Amino acid sequence: MPRPRSLTDDQLVAAALAVVDRDGLPALTMRAVARELGVATMGLYRYVSDRQALEVLVVDHVFRSVDLDLPEGTWQDRIRVLLDRIRVAVARHPGVVPLVLRHRQAAPSSLRLIETTLSVLTEGGLSGVERVIAQRTLIGHLLGFLQSEHFAALSGPGTIVLSELPEDEYPLLARTARDARSVPPDEEFRRGLDVVLRGLTAG
Amino acid sequence: MPRPRSLTDDQLVAAALAVVDRDGLPALTMRAVARELGVATMGLYRYVSDRQALEVLVVDHVFRSVDLDLPEGTWQDRIRVLLDRIRVAVARHPGVVPLVLRHRQAAPSSLRLIETTLSVLTEGGLSGVERVIAQRTLIGHLLGFLQSEHFAALSGPGTIVLSELPEDEYPLLARTARDARSVPPDEEFRRGLDVVLRGLTAG
DNA sequence: TCCTTAAGAGTACAAGGTACGCCTACGGCC
DNA sequence: GGCCGTAGGCGTACCTTGTACTCTTAAGGA
Numbered sequence: 001m002p003r004p005r006s007l008t009d010d011q012l013v014a015a016a017l018a019v020v021d022r023d024g025l026p027a028l029t030m031r032a033v034a035r036e037l038g039v040a041t042m043g044l045y046r047y048v049s050d051r052q053a054l055e056v057l058v059v060d061h062v063f064r065s066v067d068l069d070l071p072e073g074t075w076q077d078r079i080r081v082l083l084d085r086i087r088v089a090v091a092r093h094p095g096v097v098p099l100v101l102r103h104r105q106a107a108p109s110s111l112r113l114i115e116t117t118l119s120v121l122t123e124g125g126l127s128g129v130e131r132v133i134a135q136r137t138l139i140g141h142l143l144g145f146l147q148s149e150h151f152a153a154l155s156g157p158g159t160i161v162l163s164e165l166p167e168d169e170y171p172l173l174a175r176t177a178r179d180a181r182s183v184p185p186d187e188e189f190r191r192g193l194d195v196v197l198r199g200l201t202a203g
Numbered sequence: 204m205p206r207p208r209s210l211t212d213d214q215l216v217a218a219a220l221a222v223v224d225r226d227g228l229p230a231l232t233m234r235a236v237a238r239e240l241g242v243a244t245m246g247l248y249r250y251v252s253d254r255q256a257l258e259v260l261v262v263d264h265v266f267r268s269v270d271l272d273l274p275e276g277t278w279q280d281r282i283r284v285l286l287d288r289i290r291v292a293v294a295r296h297p298g299v300v301p302l303v304l305r306h307r308q309a310a311p312s313s314l315r316l317i318e319t320t321l322s323v324l325t326e327g328g329l330s331g332v333e334r335v336i337a338q339r340t341l342i343g344h345l346l347g348f349l350q351s352e353h354f355a356a357l358s359g360p361g362t363i364v365l366s367e368l369p370e371d372e373y374p375l376l377a378r379t380a381r382d383a384r385s386v387p388p389d390e391e392f393r394r395g396l397d398v399v400l401r402g403l404t405a406g
Numbered sequence: 407t408c409c410t411t412a413a414g415a416g417t418a419c420a421a422g423g424t425a426c427g428c429c430t431a432c433g434g435c436c
Numbered sequence: 437g438g439c440c441g442t443a444g445g446c447g448t449a450c451c452t453t454g455t456a457c458t459c460t461t462a463a464g465g466a
């Protein structure tokens with residue numbers, strides 16, 4: 001056994017998250033991460049094969065931070081808890097949303113999340129293609145929410161612009177955008193998820 | 204009035220789409236689009252302020268191609284038709300999915316889509332925050348689907364990998380991934396949307 | 407003590423976005 | 437019919453970013 005590695009994956013991830021949290025996703029460059037670690041730029045390549053691999057490490061870390069130990073309750077409640085934990089875990093580092101969207105399938109720990117979701121759905125009596133659809137619909141809902149929240153939050157500038165549109169041309173839009181500005185992200189997520197769960201239950 | 208412009212927005216968009224359809228999204232560079240048009244690279248900057256503006260033009264064009272004239276029927280059916288048309292419009296140029304996700308709010312013609320969706324929801328008796336949630340849930344569902352379809356299609360390589368996982372470690376995942384491989388995208392979309400619509404109706 | 411492998415540092419290059427400048431060619435107006 | 441203002445056409449140049457390559461040094465175990 002020769003010289004041991006001097007950087008752990010966790011250190012790499014911590015540096016990347018520090019950069020993103022401080023300066024935003026566009027600032028996440030190999031040079032910036034290396035500087036954050038006090039290492040030469042090319043030194044990173046001894047730990048990751050390329051920039052994408054670094055991004056996957058970050059996403060994997062976020063997923064791994066989700067506690068999979070669910071409380072007792074109906075399967076609907078358990079789904080609610082699980083998905084909300086994922087939402088909160090991602091929200092801790094808002095800048096990584098695009099990375100999560102892109103790399104979720106490449107992050108090994110996403111398997112644990114999917115397996116857990118499936119086990120709760122199975123509890124709920126779902127199986128076969130029905131279970132596939134339920135799983136994908138829930139995941140899709142979560143991804144869509146993260147997407148919307150990141151690029152077009154209800155309480156964000158986009159909605160404000162909408163609410164100021166001419167009422168004669170976009171009557172419903174202007175009015176609805178005003179209604180929307182008072183809805184905080186967690187309420188939007190909870191109520192939207194309720195819609196999906198109701199649909200799954202009614203099926 | 205001096206010399207008229209020699210390129211229209213539609214020509215710009217057509218060139219960009221040609222590049223993306225032929226060589227994929229990463230090939231969408233200012234140089235490539237300029238070459239496609241037989242124009243010097245810097246010539247593009249007389250028509251768009253920067254690369255993002257070009258991307259927004261593309262997204263806007265895709266949205267504008269959606270026919271908003273909906274057939275008679277229940278409001279649920281009308282929503283189904285509308286969202287499916289958007290899905291199909293995007294699917295005609297699979298490479299632009301990430302652009303749609305990023306720029307949907309910046310594309311002026313997205314306003315028409317939202318206004319139309321809202322009018323159908325209003326028909327269905329929804330208003331106020333309930334209508335906000337319904338609208339966001341439907342859009343979120345669509346975005347989530349596009350996202351999943353693009354980066355992790357049920358019939359794609361990711362699912363195949365999942366289906367080959369060790370059953371003792373991921374019993375449900377492996378089994379479900381095998382169930383999933385037979386579900387085509389349009390069926391996945393339709394059945395997922397049915398779940399959401401059922402939830403909205405039951406609410 | 408030596409060998410194996412990682413570390414550290416620097417150089418170099420290609421790709422891509424975009425600022426800038428020069429000269430040309432239209433088309434309406436005097 | 438000549439003039440002027442604006443858009444066109446084209447090329448150059450610079451910065452940022454990812455990444456390949458090389459050379460020398462250091463740290464543990466055999």
